[in-house]
Amino acid sequence: MDRxxxxxxxxxxxxxxxxxxxxxxxxxxxxxxxxxxxxGVEPGDRLVFALGxxxxxxxxxxxxxxxxAVLAYPEGKSDNHENLAxxxxxxxxRVQPPxxxxxTAHGIVAYSAICTxxxxxxxxxxxxxxxAPFPHIxxxxxxxxxxxxxxSTVLGGPAPRPLPQLPIxxxxxxxxxxxxxxxxxxxxxx
Amino acid sequence: xxxxxxxDERLALERFRAKYLGKPFPVHSTFFLGEIALFCFVIxxxxxxxxxxxxxxxxxxxxxxxxxxxxxxxxxxxDSHPFGALMRRIHHWTAHLMIAAVVLHLLRIYFTASYRKPxxxxxxxxLGLLGATLAxxxxxxxxxxxxxxxxxxxxxxxxxxxxxxxxxxxxxxVFAGQFPSSATVPRFFAYHVVWAPLALAGLIAGHLVIVLxxxxxxxxxxxxxxxxxxxxxxxxxxxxxxxVALMGxxxxxxxxxxxxxAAFLPVHPSAFYGPPQPVxxxxxxxxxLLWVYGALRLIPGGLSFKxxxxxxGSEVFGAMLVPGILSLVIxxxxxxxRGPSSLFYTEPPMASPLxxxxxxxxxxxxxxxxxxxxxxxxxxxxxxxxxxxVVAPVAVGWAAHALAxxxxxxxGGAPG
Numbered sequence: 318m319d320r321x322x323x324x325x326x327x328x329x330x331x332x333x334x335x336x337x338x339x340x341x342x343x344x345x346x347x348x349x350x351x352x353x354x355x356x357g358v359e360p361g362d363r364l365v366f367a368l369g370x371x372x373x374x375x376x377x378x379x380x381x382x383x384x385x386a387v388l389a390y391p392e393g394k395s396d397n398h399e400n401l402a403x404x405x406x407x408x409x410x411r412v413q414p415p416x417x418x419x420x421t422a423h424g425i426v427a428y429s430a431i432c433t434x435x436x437x438x439x440x441x442x443x444x445x446x447x448x449a450p451f452p453h454i455x456x457x458x459x460x461x462x463x464x465x466x467x468x469s470t471v472l473g474g475p476a477p478r479p480l481p482q483l484p485i486x487x488x489x490x491x492x493x494x495x496x497x498x499x500x501x502x503x504x505x506x507x
Numbered sequence: 508x509x510x511x512x513x514x515d516e517r518l519a520l521e522r523f524r525a526k527y528l529g530k531p532f533p534v535h536s537t538f539f540l541g542e543i544a545l546f547c548f549v550i551x552x553x554x555x556x557x558x559x560x561x562x563x564x565x566x567x568x569x570x571x572x573x574x575x576x577x578x579x580x581x582x583x584x585x586d587s588h589p590f591g592a593l594m595r596r597i598h599h600w601t602a603h604l605m606i607a608a609v610v611l612h613l614l615r616i617y618f619t620a621s622y623r624k625p626x627x628x629x630x631x632x633x634l635g636l637l638g639a640t641l642a643x644x645x646x647x648x649x650x651x652x653x654x655x656x657x658x659x660x661x662x663x664x665x666x667x668x669x670x671x672x673x674x675x676x677x678x679x680x681v682f683a684g685q686f687p688s689s690a691t692v693p694r695f696f697a698y699h700v701v702w703a704p705l706a707l708a709g710l711i712a713g714h715l716v717i718v719l720x721x722x723x724x725x726x727x728x729x730x731x732x733x734x735x736x737x738x739x740x741x742x743x744x745x746x747x748x749x750x751v752a753l754m755g756x757x758x759x760x761x762x763x764x765x766x767x768x769a770a771f772l773p774v775h776p777s778a779f780y781g782p783p784q785p786v787x788x789x790x791x792x793x794x795x796l797l798w799v800y801g802a803l804r805l806i807p808g809g810l811s812f813k814x815x816x817x818x819x820g821s822e823v824f825g826a827m828l829v830p831g832i833l834s835l836v837i838x839x840x841x842x843x844x845r846g847p848s849s850l851f852y853t854e855p856p857m858a859s860p861l862x863x864x865x866x867x868x869x870x871x872x873x874x875x876x877x878x879x880x881x882x883x884x885x886x887x888x889x890x891x892x893x894x895x896x897v898v899a900p901v902a903v904g905w906a907a908h909a910l911a912x913x914x915x916x917x918x919g920g921a922p923g
Contacts, residue, residue, distance in 0.1 A: 343680070346679075346680045346681075346683065347676075347679040347680055347683070347684060367785050368784060368785060368786060388785055388786060398685070398687050398688075398785070399685075401785050430785070432665075434665070434803075434820075434821070434822060435661075435662045435665030435666060435669070435803070435822055435826075436661050436662065436664060436665035436668070437658065437661065437662065437665075437787040438785055438786050438787040439787075440786075440787075456787075457787050457788065457789045457790070458658075458662060458787060458790070459800070459803045459804050460804050460883065473807075474804075474807070475803060475804065475806055475807060475820075475821040475822065475825065476821075477811040477818060477820035477821060477822075504665070504668070505664075505665040505668040505669045505674070505822070506668070506669075506674075506818065
C-alpha cells in the first residue's frame with residue numbers, strides 16, 4: 318500500500334470511528350426525568366380525584382351520581398401521567414361484556430383516561446351526541462368515541478383499540494379500590 | 508484622514524463595494540417573500556433574546572404560587588413586564604408570518620419553475636428551511652407550558668410514539684423520555700433557542716450564498732436576449748443603495764404591522780389557557796398543521812393492521828404516510844419536472860399546464876384536509892369530507908389544466 322492510499326484509508330477509518338464514538342451518546346438522549354422513579358398503579362391503591370376542589374380526596378361510591386364520570390389517580394401517584402383513569406358510574410344493568418365484569422362494582426367502571434389514538438385525555442360525554450348514543454366517552458382531539466358500557470369498544474373515529482380497563486372493587490367504606498393492573502398497555506402503542 | 512479611507516486601506520472596502528454592492532436584484536413583488544421570511548428570522552431572534560432573559564425552562568412546580576410550573580410562571584412574569592406581553596406576542600405573530608412567508612416563497616419558486624437546474628440544491632436547502640422553521644415552531648409551542656401548549660406537545664409525542672417498530676425509542680430520544688414529565692421542557696428549550704436557530708442560520712447562509720453565486724432569476728421580458736448570448740446580463744436594481752432602501756422599508760413596515768397585530772390581537776394568551784391540567788381542552792392546531800389534524804380525523808381506526816409485530820394504525824396513515832408522501836413528492840419536484848433549464852429566467856406559471864394543475868391540486872388537497880379539521884363545526888360528516896378531499900383537488904387540477912391549455916394551446920406556446 319502506498320502512502321497516498323494509506324492516508325486515504327486512515328482518514329476514512331478515522332471518520333467512521335469518530336461517528337461510531339458518538340453513537341453511545343445518542344442513547345443518553347433518552348429520558349432523564351428528575352422525578353424519582355414514577356410508580357405505576359397497583360392493586361389495593363385507593364383512587365382519588367385528579368381535578369377540582371376535592372383533588373386528592375378519595376373517591377367513594379357516593380361521590381358521583383349515575384351517568385357521571387370523574388378523572389382519578391391512584392392515591393399518591395399523580396406524578397405518573399399514565400396512571401390517569403376515568404371512573405364512570407353507569408346503569409349496572411347495562412354494563413355488559415366485553416367489559417371485565419369482575420372488575421366493576423355497582424355500575425362503577427374505570428378505564429385509562431389516555432386516548433389510544435394520540436394520548437389526549439378523553440371525556441365522558443355530558444350530553445347525547447349525534448354520532449354516538451349516551452353515555453359514551455369521546456376524545457376532544459381527533460374525535461375518537463368509546464362505549465363505556467361495553468369495555469370501551471371503539472364506536473367511531475380514529476382510535477385503534479379500546480381504552481384499557483382498570484379493574485376496581487369497593488371496600489367496606491365504599492371507597493373505590495384498584496383490583497388489578499390495566500388490561501392493556503396505556504396510550505399510544507405502535 | 509477619514510475613517511472610511513482608513514478602513515479601506517486596511518480592509519479593501521472599495522473592492523468589496525465594486526464586487527458585491529452593485530449586484531443586480533430583479534424586482535417583482537413576489538421576489539420579496541424570501542426576504543420577508545429572512546426578516547422574520549431576524550425579528551424572532553431579537554425578540555427571543557429578550558424573552559430568554561426571563562424565561563425559566565423548568566416544569567418543576569413552584570411551591571406557594573398555586574403550585575404552577577416554573578415555566579408557566581415565568582411566562583406570566585414576562586407578560587406582566589412593561590412591553591413584555593408585546594414582545595411575546597410579536598415573537599408569536601412573527602413565527603406565524605415566517606411560516607406563511609416560507610410557504611408562499613416555496614409556491615412562488617414552484618409555479619415559476621425556478622427550481623430547475625442549476626437551482627436544485629437551493630430547492631432542497633429551502634425545504635430544509637421550511638422543516639427547520641416548523642420544528643422551531645413546534646418546540647417553541649411547548650415553552651409557555653400552559654394547558655394549550657402541553658396538549659399540542661402531547662399529541663406530537665403520541666404521533667412519535669405511534670411510529671411503527673421504533674416509536675417508543677424515537678419518542679424517548681426526541682422528548683427526553685415520557686411526556687409529560689420534567690425532562691421535556693429543558694430539552695425543547697435547547698431545541699428552540701440553540702439547535703433550531705443555529706440550523707436556520709446555517710441553512711439561510713447557504714441559501715443566500717447560492718443565490719449570490721447563481722444569481723436571482725428574473726421574469727422574461729419582451730425582447731429579452733437569449734441567455735446564452737454574448738454579454739447577456741441580469742436586469743435589476745443594484746443592491747446598494749436601491750435594494751437596501753427597499754429592504755429597509757419592507758423591514759420597517761413588517762415590524763409596524765407585527766407590532767400592531769401584537770398590540771391589538773392577543774395571540775396565545777397563556778394566562779387565559781391556564782396551567783397544565785390532566786384534562787384536555789378542545790384544541791385545534793395552528794393553521795399550518797390543520798391539514799395533518801384533518802387527515803387524522805378522516806382516517807378511521809378500523810384501518811389498522813399488524814405488520815411484523817407493529818400496529819399500522821390510522822395515526823400512521825394520517826400523521827406519517829400522508830405527510831411523508833406529500834413531502835417526498837415536493838422534495839423530488841426538480842427531478843420529476845424534466846423541462847428545459849434556465850439560468851436567467853423564470854417560467855410563467857401558465858406555461859406548463861401540468862405543473863400548474865399539479866400545484867393547484869396539491870394546494871387544494873391541503874385546504875381540503877384543513878377543512879376536514881372543521882368537519883364537526885361545519886356539520887360535514889366524515890364520508891362527505893372524504894368526497895371533498897378526493898374530488899376538489901382533482902376538479903381544481905383538471906380545471907387549471909384545461910384553462911392553461913385553452914389559453915395557450917392555440918398560440919402554440921406550451922407543450923402538452
